[in-house]
Amino acid sequence: MSSEVLVSRPQYDSRAVALGVPEKDLPAEPEVPEPSSGSATAGYRSAKYTPAEWFSNYHTILQQAGTDRHEAWSIQRESKTLYQDTEAATLKTQAEGTRLLGGRLQEIHYWKSELQRHIEQLLADTESLLALKTRLEKALDATETPYAITTDNLNCRAKRLGPDLVRDSVEEELLKEVELIRSVQALLKRTTAQVVTQIRMNREAKKVLELDWSDKYQAYNFDDLSGRYSNMSPDARHHPSSATMQDQVCNLTSWTKFTQDNLSKALQEEQATNSLRMLVERVLLDTTEDLRVQCSSVDRAFSQRCVELIEAKTQLEMKHAQVLEQIGAQERNIVALQQAIHNKGAPLRVAQSRLYVRSLRPNMELCRDVPQLSLEGEVKQIDATLASLHQQLSKARGSLSHLEESRMAIEKDINCKTHSLFIERDKCMTHRKQYPTICTLSGY
Missing domain, CATH: 1.20.58 (Methane Monooxygenase Hydroxylase; Chain G, domain 1)
Incomplete structure (x- = not known):
């Protein structure tokens, strides 16, 4: 038998360490009885437990195991209830998010459709204004011909001779025609400038709508992609910072008002385009009618003058x-x-x-x-x-x-x-x- 002295090990609670619980104060080591002075008993009584301690130790272990088993069962029951409740809540929240994303997609699609409709309308209005601008330019160019004809008539009539160089009704009508053509040209130039300005404003409004439409198109694609994510999606990743509320993000009211303001501006430009288009048509109709009426007046005056000249010439010849x-x-x-x-x-x-x-008769014979x-x-x-x-x-x-x-x-x-x-x-x-x-x- 070894002569070494047996020393009892300190009690170590591994559960406390695993759970992160600070270790309790270790029980005081039992006093080791002093070895007997007899050499025969040396090494047999040192570092040994008593029977009472042995029974107390394993009863304590049994009691602790039962307590731990009961606590584990309670935790398991609470955990099952918790993960069942959280699973149901998570699925419900996810379904609600999917539903809200679907509603958001419908709302974005509605506003995107409205933007698309007004963009197409502005495009059509701009095309019609461009056609009217071309007509106005052609009409303005067309007035150069009657202006040249009228001025040539005045110059030719200035070469009349003698008493025929008179300020007659023909000259009055020709001067009226010159003034009319000048006023028509000025009106067509002003109207063309208005059309050019309206075309620019239409394009600016269309550009704003296109930018808004582009943003909504991207947002629609992002929300559509978001709505397609599921718990089985392989490309779903953790993005912890994305859940942080951003201070500079607009709210739903300002988002709606922004699009409504853009559409309202576009509607104003569409109404202005319609009014301007009617004005241009009326201007072209009125100027054309005025020029043709004045042309007819000048032609009648010329015809009457020719009749007068022919009649005067006939009388003179007679x-x-x-x-x-x-x-x-x-x-x-x-x-x-x-x-x-x-x-x-x-x-x-x-x-x-x-x-x-x-008279040659002589004397008294001259009687x-x-x-x-x-x-x-x-x-x-x-x-x-x-x-x-x-x-x-x-x-x-x-x-x-x-x-x-x-x-x-x-x-x-x-x-x-x-x-x-x-x-x-x-x-x-x-x-x-x-x-x-x-x-x-x-x-x-």
Whole structure:
């Protein structure tokens, strides 16, 4: 038998260490009896328990095991109830989250559809405004033709001759047409500027809606992906920081108001586009009608002026023929008067010769007898007749001179009327046939 002294081990509670419970104060080591002084008993009594201690030890172990078993059973029952309740609550919460995600998807889809509808409407409105802008530009370009025609008419009519260079109704209508064309051009330019501004505003509103639609499209895809996650999804991962509330995130009210404000702005632009489109159509219709009405007024004035010129020219030509006829008659009259004066020369010479011969009678034979008185009367009569004929010849020559002046004036006036008629009918009215049609003036 070994002579070593047996020493009792300290009591160590492994459950306390596993549960993290601080160790209790270890029981005081029993006093080891002093070894006997006898060498025979040395090493047998040291470090041994008594029977009472042995029974107390294993009864304590049994009691502790029963307590631990009961506590474990209670914990197992509570754990089963807890994980069953938490499983049900988790599944319910997850189902509610899935349902809310579905509702959110419907809400996003509704607003996304509204945004898409207004984007398409703004796109269609912008296209229609671009078409109207093209029409306005074409209509503005089309006004250059009537403006050139009108100014050319005024310049041509400024080349009329003499008394035909008059400020008549045609010129008044042409000046009205010039002012009308200028006002129409200014109106078309202002309207085009309004259309350009509205196109820019439509595009800005459309850009805002497209950005909002793009955000909602991405949000829809993210929420759709979120709704497809399940407990069996292999790509589900832990993201602890994602559950933290973010201070800068907007609330549902501001989110809805943001989209509603964008749609309200788009609706305002759509209404403004409709109003502007009606205004442009009305402007094009009114300007076209005004230009065509004024063109008709100018054409009527030209036609009336041509009628007046033709009538005046016809009357002048008739009067010219009469004057020519009268000139011929007057020339024949002058010839007849000259012949009559010439014819009076012989009788006058005969009478004067008779008087001269009879003045040679001698003495008392030189008396004023009846033949003498008759011859003297004959001479006086022939002198008076010659004076009358010369006076009439002078009048006839004066009349012929006046007739020649009238003839030249009539011929000059006929030339003026012919020149004016050429300008009015052959140049101006022919040029006005190139006046743009209603479709061209409307921008088509």
